[in-house]
Amino acid sequence: MYVGRDMTELSMMSKTEWKNSELAFFHHSLQQVVPYLNAEGQAIHREIVKEIENRGGLKRQEADWTHGTEVSYD
Numbered sequence: 001m002y003v004g005r006d007m008t009e010l011s012m013m014s015k016t017e018w019k020n021s022e023l024a025f026f027h028h029s030l031q032q033v034v035p036y037l038n039a040e041g042q043a044i045h046r047e048i049v050k051e052i053e054n055r056g057g058l059k060r061q062e063a064d065w066t067h068g069t070e071v072s073y074d
Contacts, residue, residue: 004019007026010026011044015047016054020055023051023058024052026048030045031045
């Protein structure tokens with residue numbers, strides 16, 4: 001379950017200020033409903049994808065004993 005800021009709060013911030021977990025969660029959520037998004041929703045999803053790409057993706061560089069290489073939003 002996602003525990004974090006909701007889209008209302010995040011929409012008032014630049015995507016560069018979002019946490020990786022927020023980008024991952026909302027990318028996954030919007031990706032599931034892409035066929036049903038209006039133009040505004042598609043634009044928001046594109047901005048999220050662009051920010052993820054600007055950060056070099058959402059993979060951690062290396063795993064350790066407590067973290068894998070995937071960003072978790074749970």
